[in-house]
Amino acid sequence: MRSGFAGTTSIPAGETRMVRSLRRILAGLLMGLFLVNEAPATDLPTIRVGLLKFGTVNWEMQLLREGLDRKHGFILSPSMLADREANSIALMGGDVDVIVTDWIWVAKQRALGRDFTFVPFSRSVGAVMADPATGIKSIADLKGHSIGVAGGASDKSWVLLRAYAQKTLGLDLAKEVDAQFSAPPMLNELLLRGKLDAVLNYWQFNARLKEKGMVPVISIADILPALGIETPPPLLGWVFSENWAKANPTAAAGLIDASYEAKGIMKTDDAAWSRLRPLMDAETDAVFNALKAGYRDGIPEGYGPTDVAAAQIAFKEMRAIDPNAVADLEALPDGTFWPDFRP
Known part of the structure; x- marks a missing residue:
């Protein structure tokens, strides 16, 4: 595994409404192809991933669907959901195995006795x-x-x-x-x-x-x-049940490895981004380049004790200003960051 710790948009000038509509149709068709589950050639385990229709996570998932999932020993099965709340409900209800959300949500769930845990996906912030x-x-x-x-x-x-x-x-x-x-x-x-x-x-x-x-x-x-937070903590991450990871260790490890391999591709390979552009709804080259640069800036290399300590400090600062934001917890519960994400 990777190293770590145990809109409304306006139509730009020169682009007609018809061309804009055709671009959206093409993006929809590509997304449809992305969601079609191919019959697995082997008995690889399936990982059900909850996604938001226009989420940036879909860009990385497209690369996994191009073969990184099978390379790492699983079949990706994406489920498109309406919003973050629906995504969370699907995970808690067992309709999906994995989602991408923040560690604040994980901390709140662990305080309620649920065993969800977090592996960094992105450091990008608003x-x-x-x-x-x-x-x-x-x-x-x-x-x-x-x-x-x-x-x-x-x-x-x-x-x-x-x-x-x-x-x-x-x-x-x-x-x-x-x-x-x-x-x-x-x-x-x-x-x-x-x-x-x-x-x-x-x-x-x-x-x-x-x-x-x-x-x-x-x-x-x-x-x-x-x-007092010198290292920006990763805010978004893969979230899943520890029990699911223990029952499916190869699949859990494979998902994280495939994700980080995809990030490596996205960090350096402009050709990969050209393939992803129809999914990005980037109406101009400037927007496309800004989205690509922003995604690359947020790619984590992994995480370690420094990241967890930074998250703890951020958690305490949030609690000081608004205890409701962290469900009045004193600190991040143990296990919020997945301890089995090995060096």
Whole structure:
């Protein structure tokens, strides 16, 4: 195994609505082919993976479906689900074996006696984006303005941003800004229409905002050192039951190995990205390149004790600013990070 620890988008100029529609149809057809389960040539175990329709995880899964799954001893069986809540419910109900989510969710589940565990998938984080016309150039400038937040009032990025503002400026963002919570594509649309002054959105949606002239104010990665977090912890990861991993050790190990091999390909192989482009809904070359660069920046090499310690610090900072965000837990429960992810 790998080393570690035991939108609405507008039609660009020159592109007609018909061409845009054809591109979407092509992407849908490719996704349909991606979801067709081929009859396995061997008795390899099947891993049922819960995915979101437009999630960036699908890009990596496409590479696995091109043969990395069989190479590593399993057959990938993807299930498309409506949203993060449906994904979580599918995992808890046993309808899928694995999903990608954050370690905050895992910690909450372990506190309830469930044995879910986490292996890093991505270090990519979101950022605050603003219309330059608002004059917002720093967190202090947000006072009195509206900000849209993806993920809800207990979203880890929002809670960490609040902790940063409180620690460095004595600013209580929950009281000093007009925070509105909505889905990422809607937030982009509202910002572009001037209905919001800033947004705290996921990295892939921010890539599209940059192309539209919006500017970054600060990223979540930038605020972490001020919170005592020198190593940005991986925020998203593969999540599965420890009992499932123990019952299917070859499949569990194979999934992680295949995932990290796919990441290695995506980090260096531009031809692979050309094959993935129809799945990315990248309406311009600039957006495509920004999405590719953002994904590459978030690729983890693995994880170790330093990463787990960073996650513990982030957890404590979140608890200090909003105990509800971490279900009032004192610390990350043991086993939140998969201990069998061996060096």
